[in-house]
Amino acid sequence: MSSGLPTAEPRPTVENHPYWEGTAQGRLVLPRCTACGTVIWYPRAFCSSCRGTDVEWFEASGRGTIYSFTISHRGQGPWRDVAPYVVAYVELEEGPRVLTNVVGCDPDEVKVAQPVEAVFEPAGEYALLRFAPAGTTS
Amino acid sequence: MSVRGAAFIAGAYEHPLREIPDRTVAQIHAEVAAGALADAGLGFDDVDGYFCAGDAPGFGGLSMADYMGLQLSYVDNTETGGSSYLYHVGHAAAAIAAGKCRVALVTLAGKPRTGGPPPGGAGRFFDAPESGFETFWGIPGAIGGYALAAQRHMYEFGTTSEQLAEIKVAASLHAQHNPNAFLPDPVTVEEVVDSPMICSPLHRLDCCVITDGGGAVVVVAPEVARQLDRTCAKVLGHGEAPKHTANGRIDLTYSGAVWSGPRAFEEAGVTPADVDYASIYDSFTITVMMTLEDLGFCEKGKGGPFVADGALVAPDGRLPFNTDGGGLCNNHPANRGGMTKIIEAVRQIRGEAHPAVQVPDCRIALAHGTGGSLGMRHGSATLILGQEDA
Structure with a gap:
């Protein structure tokens, strides 16, 4: 499934590359602090909750709910031609609230607290983590 | 140590133009x-402290001190x-x-309207x-983050677009008296x-204007203020706090004003x-509503009812x-509203706002800034000013 939204190519760093390598395989791989157990977002090798620097990478469920969203009617650059589109914070089952797009549905049907699930859209060697309404992606 | 009474704003100036293509x-x-x-x-030779931000070109304080020929004992590019x-x-x-300086100059300038360079610092986001x-999702400039905050505010508290619109209406009623205002005509909730x-849920008229321009203030030591033949605004209190995304657990329902406000009020020894x-x-209407709640002018979530009955309209509204x-x-100016917030507060303390909107005997004024994004990370700062004997 492709949303048709622009997909700029990610540039992984030495700090966050496990996340991006996960996307290439269609897997949501997140860092967890080995000291305090917090699932860290955005992906990095530093836990801002306890300042731990040892993280383990694990596969998350890809399920979440919409914490907030906006329907953008005025895209800029390559987004100009695809408006209206949905930008959202999705709260993952594992805790973090991640910025993303909600795709695969009419923007007017999107609601706060709606269950969603991850979809990965190819972007160069990697993929972008977007979300679609739960139950619509398989 | 407290800054209460340690400094006075002795000078304030807002550029009168809103489009400046030729400078x-x-x-x-x-x-x-x-x-x-x-x-x-x-005069320039009196200045020994200089403060500027990312809108200043080049090396900021270094480049501008060079340009203006300032001899400084203190510089700050926060x-x-x-x-x-x-x-x-x-x-x-x-x-x-x-004791690091006695006459501090703070300047802001930019020209996003006529194609000048964007405010400095933008390149560092890359x-x-x-x-x-955060950059892959088509978030269209500043408004996206504020729209996310507004949507959540509506979900949690039942806030409506009409309530947010009341904030624009109040601002427009004031702007009609300002001959330099970019949008001088009153608007209605329906408009x-x-x-x-x-x-x-943010409309075009929920947004601030985009203007060229700038402004500056001069902050001086008490012994300097006493020698000047000019009414000064006394600095009573100041609080600041960045708010960030909290390891991915961002809560969009409040701003850093929940921390900067109490610090400023405590230092000033006053309450809301x-x-x-x-x-x-007021980058957007939602910025005002959340800040009113976070500073304690009304309960959290009650910003909608608070603004709905003309509370913000001068001179007779509650606030x-x-x-x-x-x-x-x-x-x-320069997509940055903090300087003009200070300048109008100084006008009110001096009794020099437009007569139609001057608050009678304005003894205590507050100015608050929200820089960055309510939807991600931002820097809140609260300043409380008073008349010279406050």
Whole structure:
């Protein structure tokens, strides 16, 4: 499934590359602090909750709910031609609230607290983590 | 150590133009600096402290000190977006209290309207550690993050577009008295909610204006203020706080004002009930509503009912706000509204606001800035000013 939204190519760093390598395989791989157990977002090798620097990478469920969203009617650059589109914070089952797009549905049907699930859209060697309404992606 | 009474704002100047195609950003910085110094009865040679943010070109304080020929014992380039200048006044007061300088100049300038360079610092976002997780989603400039905050506010508290529109209406009623205002005509709630949707739930008229321009203030030590033939605004209190995404657990329902406000009130020795006039950062209508709640002017979630009955309209509302028309209608130079918030608060304390919107015997004024994004990370700063004997 492709949303048709622009997909700029990610540039992984030495700090966050496990996340991006996960996307290439269609897997949501997140860092967890080995000291305090917090699932860290955005992906990095530093836990801002306890300042731990040892993280383990694990596969998350890809399920979440919409914490907030906006329907953008005025895209800029390559987004100009695809408006209206949905930008959202999705709260993952594992805790973090991640910025993303909600795709695969009419923007007017999107609601706060709606269950969603991850979809990965190819972007160069990697993929972008977007979300679609739960139950619509398989 | 407290900054209460340690410093006074002796000079304030807002550039009268909203489109300045024929001058450089450095030129506008120098022009507003001269204006604020003249307002105070001081000159460039009196300045020994200089404060600027990311809108200043080149090396910021170094480049502008060079341009203006300043001989400085103190320089501060604190950059928190549009709230930077409220940080600067607090930092200037602290530096003066510590004996590091006596006459501190703070300047802002930019020209986003006529194609000047974007505010400095923007390029640094590309290598920010968070950028790879925030730049792929088509968030269209500043409004996206504020729209996310507004949507959540509506979900949790039942806030409506009509309530947000009341904030624009109040600003427009004030702007009609400001001959320099970019949008001088009053608008109605219906006109706001019927204007084009940009990023739901925010409409075009929920947004601030985009203007060229600038402004400056001069912060001085008490012994300098006493020698000047000019009414000064006393710095009573200052608080600042960045709010961030909290390891991915961002809560969009409040801003850093929940921390900066109490710090400023405590230092000033006043409460929200003592505030006669408030300059509230108004990049978007939601910014004002959340800030009113977070500063304690009303309960969390009750911002909608608070603004719905004309509370913000000068001179008779319960909390007259942004009597120059604010960023929503008057001026948001360089996409940064903090400086104009300070300047209008100084006008109110001096009794020099437009007579139609001057708050009678304005003894305590508050100015608040929100720089960055309510939807991600931002820098809040609260400044409380008083009459000279406050």
